[in-house]
Amino acid sequence: MTPEELEEIAESERASQGRFTQRVNVCVAAGCLSCQSQSVKDALDQEIGKRGNKDHCQVKGVGCMGLCSEGPLVSTSNGVLYKKVEASDGAAIIDSLEGSAVSRLVCPTDVPFFQRQKKIVLENSGVIDPDRIEDYIATGGYTALIKALTEMTSREVIDEVTKSGLRGRGGAGYPTGLKWSTVSKSVGTSKYVICNADEGDPGAFMDRSVLESDPHRVLEGMLIAGYAVGAAEAYIYVRAEYPLAIKRLRNAIRQAERVGLLGSEICGTRFSFKIDLRLGAGAFVCGEETALIASVEGKRGTPRPRPPYPAMEGLFGQPTLINNVETFANIAPIIRNGGAWYASIGTEKSKGTKVFALAGRVENTGLVEVPMGISLREMVYEIGGGIPEGRKFKAVQTGGPSGGCLPTECLDMPVDYESLAKAGSIMGSGGMIVMDESSCMVDVAKYFMDFCMTESCGKCIPCRVGTYQMHRILTAIGNMTATDQDLKMLEELCDLLKHTSLCGLGQSAPNPVVSTLKSFAEEYRAHIQEHKCPAGVCGAQTEGETA
Amino acid sequence: MLSYVTKPVPPNSDKRWKLVDATIRRQGQQARGLIETLHTVQEAFGYLDEQALRYVAVSLRVPLSRAYGVATFYHFFTLKPAGEHTCVICMGTACYIKGAPQLLDAVQRDLGIRPGETTADKKVSLLTARCLGSCGLAPAVVYDQEVAGKVSTAGVREHLKKWTSA
Numbered sequence: 001m002t003p004e005e006l007e008e009i010a011e012s013e014r015a016s017q018g019r020f021t022q023r024v025n026v027c028v029a030a031g032c033l034s035c036q037s038q039s040v041k042d043a044l045d046q047e048i049g050k051r052g053n054k055d056h057c058q059v060k061g062v063g064c065m066g067l068c069s070e071g072p073l074v075s076t077s078n079g080v081l082y083k084k085v086e087a088s089d090g091a092a093i094i095d096s097l098e099g100s101a102v103s104r105l106v107c108p109t110d111v112p113f114f115q116r117q118k119k120i121v122l123e124n125s126g127v128i129d130p131d132r133i134e135d136y137i138a139t140g141g142y143t144a145l146i147k148a149l150t151e152m153t154s155r156e157v158i159d160e161v162t163k164s165g166l167r168g169r170g171g172a173g174y175p176t177g178l179k180w181s182t183v184s185k186s187v188g189t190s191k192y193v194i195c196n197a198d199e200g201d202p203g204a205f206m207d208r209s210v211l212e213s214d215p216h217r218v219l220e221g222m223l224i225a226g227y228a229v230g231a232a233e234a235y236i237y238v239r240a241e242y243p244l245a246i247k248r249l250r251n252a253i254r255q256a257e258r259v260g261l262l263g264s265e266i267c268g269t270r271f272s273f274k275i276d277l278r279l280g281a282g283a284f285v286c287g288e289e290t291a292l293i294a295s296v297e298g299k300r301g302t303p304r305p306r307p308p309y310p311a312m313e314g315l316f317g318q319p320t321l322i323n324n325v326e327t328f329a330n331i332a333p334i335i336r337n338g339g340a341w342y343a344s345i346g347t348e349k350s351k352g353t354k355v356f357a358l359a360g361r362v363e364n365t366g367l368v369e370v371p372m373g374i375s376l377r378e379m380v381y382e383i384g385g386g387i388p389e390g391r392k393f394k395a396v397q398t399g400g401p402s403g404g405c406l407p408t409e410c411l412d413m414p415v416d417y418e419s420l421a422k423a424g425s426i427m428g429s430g431g432m433i434v435m436d437e438s439s440c441m442v443d444v445a446k447y448f449m450d451f452c453m454t455e456s457c458g459k460c461i462p463c464r465v466g467t468y469q470m471h472r473i474l475t476a477i478g479n480m481t482a483t484d485q486d487l488k489m490l491e492e493l494c495d496l497l498k499h500t501s502l503c504g505l506g507q508s509a510p511n512p513v514v515s516t517l518k519s520f521a522e523e524y525r526a527h528i529q530e531h532k533c534p535a536g537v538c539g540a541q542t543e544g545e546t547a
Numbered sequence: 548m549l550s551y552v553t554k555p556v557p558p559n560s561d562k563r564w565k566l567v568d569a570t571i572r573r574q575g576q577q578a579r580g581l582i583e584t585l586h587t588v589q590e591a592f593g594y595l596d597e598q599a600l601r602y603v604a605v606s607l608r609v610p611l612s613r614a615y616g617v618a619t620f621y622h623f624f625t626l627k628p629a630g631e632h633t634c635v636i637c638m639g640t641a642c643y644i645k646g647a648p649q650l651l652d653a654v655q656r657d658l659g660i661r662p663g664e665t666t667a668d669k670k671v672s673l674l675t676a677r678c679l680g681s682c683g684l685a686p687a688v689v690y691d692q693e694v695a696g697k698v699s700t701a702g703v704r705e706h707l708k709k710w711t712s713a
Contacts, residue, residue, distance in 0.1 A: 031684060065605075069683045205678075298617070361644065397640065433682075
């Protein structure tokens with residue numbers, strides 16, 4: 001594969017797509033597929049076949065368009081987005097290509113949900129066919145890889161990533177350029193790149209969506225990373241619970257190998273690279289780097305003390321670069337447009353955009369990509385469209401079981417790594433769950449503690465025993481049988497787990513409790529002293545639910 | 548690649564062991580292929596029983612205790628066969644605050660089993676998931692591999708009734 005050959009593929013794909021004067025894109029990512037979007041696509045295909053329009057009208061399966069709650073979504077070449085489309089609407093939509101839009105199905109796109117977004121990671125989602133490498137190449141795909149391989153040294157690639165200010169999108173926000181630089185300087189007989197696609201946070205589905213909608217973007221990011229750090233082998237550690245993402249990744253890897261973008265001596269250079277999949281098997285702790293490495297090696301996913309960090313001693317004892325899916329998805333645009341361009345977006349310390357999975361008690365649920373520094377209020381009320389059924393906002397939860405609940409007072413806070421940490425939560429991988437007055441914060445804290453207790457790997461005692469004891473106290477508070485003494489013990493345990501646990505899971509497990517204790521102390525008091533649950537959630541439940 | 552003194556023989560003549568053998572070969576008969584191999588076994592047979600674990604352990608030259616340890620550490624692996632139908636209720640955060648506990652409660656009462664169990668007539672297995680990533684459709688339930696969104700208590704009961712009365 002030479003730059004000329006790549007351009008040739010792009011040209012011929014653009015030419016063959018240019019033949020079509022009309023286009024209908026149907027979302028075939030997991031969200032819409034579970035609302036029967038495949039049957040919608042089949043109906044459209046059939047309709048076109050019936051009318052003999054196949055030569056100038058194209059029906060294409062594309063990735064996620066974002067507004068998952070209104071699926072299945074269909075967009076047309078005359079700029080209309082349709083929501084909740086059924087197979088029986090096929091004929092009407094094909095008719096609309098030459099006439100006026102089908103008003104009963106129109107989904108307005110001039111609303112903040114679409115207008116306030118800035119798409120870098122998701123620029124191809126909902127536009128290209130994730131199963132065809134040609135479509136990705138036609139939109140400029142793999143040009144960043146070619147540019148890196150033929151015009152830049154590995155040092156220059158790392159410098160560009162450093163200049164962009166990109167920070168790890170998995171949650172902790174470690175500067176990506178620094179990580180790459182460390183791995184590139186480490187000495188080993190071989191080096192590895194690992195893409196962490198074990199999206200374990202409940203309430204987060206950004207990585208899944210990126211993998212299902214634009215898998216080649218992740219491969220390209222990994223290839224550039226491999227070139228920059230000097231690795232020849234890579235693994236994508238992906239959740240077995242995401243069968244569609246696995247299927248599309250396998251397909252993407254095969255296609256890239258076929259055209260010579262993966263394999264040996266890529267682009268006639270000395271750079272060779274191979275990517276393999278490893279399936280996770282459902283262990284939240286495997287989001288932790290060292291546990292993930294153990295799992296890739298076929299062992300139980302238990303973490304080990306750091307240092308040595310994976311950048312020095314990782315997979316099979318060799319220097320290893322681990323980044324999250326979204327981090328890799330940001331790399332190609334950074335190389336294409338330059339680090340300075342990326343650094344011009346966002347806040348002083350948090351650059352670029354972030355993809356969030358907006359869910360819970362909010363009108364518009366789905367996937368959004370916004371510039372760093374947007375306020376929570378804009379997220380909830382403008383993009384999210386506010387709280388349904390006229391209820392009152394109570395909190396927004398970020399960062400999953402390692403994060404916290406942010407109350408009304410925090411609504412005007414900008415969303416960036418520092419502000420969220422200061423408010424007692426974390427950026428996390430990007431789950432954002434809105435809660436209204438019908439949610440009890442004690443119950444939410446108990447829910448997350450139950451999660452951490454179940455997911456604790458059991459290696460270190462503070463986490464194994466501590467999460468159990470904290471869950472016991474939270475259950476007692478929920479059952480209205482706790483005392484002030486219990487509350488004091490709960491606070492002590494928060495401190496203990498934070499400072500003595502081996503890995504991030506245990507260290508951050510108290511976060512949901514700490515943040516709710518801080519912002520919703522009166523709810524805890526009501527349970528303990530007045531024996532009642534202000535939200536009317538606790539006490540009404542059966543014990544089976546905590547199982 | 549190392550070679551065996553004597554090549555382990557599959558527990559029985561079931562053709563599906565060929566799939567397992569293919570994965571073992573692809574992993575170079577090395578311990579690092581343990582999780583991948585267990586995935587293949589579970590995909591082929593639906594669950595991991597003792598004879599399967601023994602065979603995998605011998606083939607990859609790991610102690611049986613390690614194969615058992617890995618199989619029980621990860622939630623995705625199951626040591627028991629599932630029922631004719633499976634119902635997975637998502638307990639992710641978005642589903643949780645949108646009523647997944649009530650769904651689970653109703654199903655538990657109707658079927659008389661707890662998550663991870665199968666009804667006595669082997670018709671339905673009940674499972675819970677940490678998060679399906681279908682948060683936009685909360686609460687979500689998976690009926691036999693098919694994801695259903697915005698499920699109501701009445702909806703899930705009706706679906707289960709179709710299975711149990713069939």
